[in-house]
Amino acid sequence: MSHNDTIPLYQSSQSDIDEIENMMNAGFQSGPGTVLPARPPSPIRPSIPVSSSPFVQSNLPPLPPSSSSAAQKATPVPAPPSLPPAVNFGSSEGSKTTGFGSPPNTLTEPVWDTVKRDLSRIVSNLKLVVFPNPNREDPGKALRDWDLWGPFFFIVFLGLTLSWSASVKKSEVFAVAFALLAAGAVILTLNVLLLGGHIIFFQSLSLLGYCLFPLDVGAVICMLKDNVILKMIVVAVTLAWSSWAAYPFMSAAVNPRRKALALYPVFLMYVSVGFLIIAID
């Protein structure tokens, strides 16, 4: 989780409204033939004065969470609970900034900003990990902004889909799927670390969670269509996709001679999830 965008101090937009009004008045007075001057640059919003609060530690580094612990957001979920209070918080935050001496950036941003930031982080992490893009060349850099919300949502979704497809023992299926995926991610991470690899624990958890997205898609398709042949094909394709997604990150983390040792368990876990998807009916 990182906060890599400088968020200007939240101020009321009164200054902007004044500006626009002035512009309009100037326009009316200057007559129809003249060209309106270009919009003057908006007044420089005061950045946080550094002097008076030396322990404002949030020097936002130039990196691209999460994190975060992280966190993740099922997209429909945060909107209902945080939308009504977001408005209150937004307005109360605006009035409070004048009360505090020199508040740091992220401590006084409106709640809606935080929500948007977390949501966009999930989407960008997903795109980085699962879809082809140039950033995959440098795997160490790609998932800097780890967060656990995406993986959480994907694991729960996979469990729910499997549970829905099962005709009997729905609860057991869900519990087994969730425990398998969660414990599997932890064990795979420990595997890499014990092989002498250089990967951050949460970064790896986050990565393995995001790589479940193709299997999620496959599980949904298998739930909708109950043909065994189709299921096998779909699972094979999504399995290959998941493994392809996880490959560069895992292999970059360990010694080249131990690449296979790190990658094989990942593949094994995805194969077992694939079997689970096929076998459920």
Add this chain to the structure above:
Amino acid sequence: MQPPVENYANPNTCLFHVLFKGAALAFYILSALFFNSFVIIFVVTVLLAALDFWVVKNVSGRILVGLRWWNEINDLGESVWKFESLDQESLARMNKKDSWLFWWTLYLAAAAWLILGVFSLIRFQADYLLVVGVCLSLNAANIIGFTKCKKDAKKQFQQFASQTIASRFQSTVQSAFTLV
């Protein structure tokens, strides 16, 4: 005449801080009466616990006690825990009731989950233990994060105070020498 009792400065935030925690606990305890399906209990409880984690970490931590913590990965690929706090005068101006509520509900919720975990352990219900485990770890993460953040803020303030004293002392000595 007694001075008026200080009221909560942020009643909405306090409400939400307590709401999701309480909802998760209540749903977990009461759901056995209504729902037969473990899946629903699991998903809803864990979802409420995750929402509570997010609210505490990002909203009520900021507003009620002026603290924030997160984890970053720096250029060298190492994980760094970052802490952020308001400056000392703002911290001192924080509403006492707010911060009391914040810390105590945090501890009480963790204790409640611990007790529920013990119950499910006694009854050998592994799947409910899973739910309790997840909720407990989310609560514990918040407690640890905020406690570290508070200690860090105190340390920063002490450093700042000693620095200020040292620099003032230095300037006094210098001015004394120039006078002589």
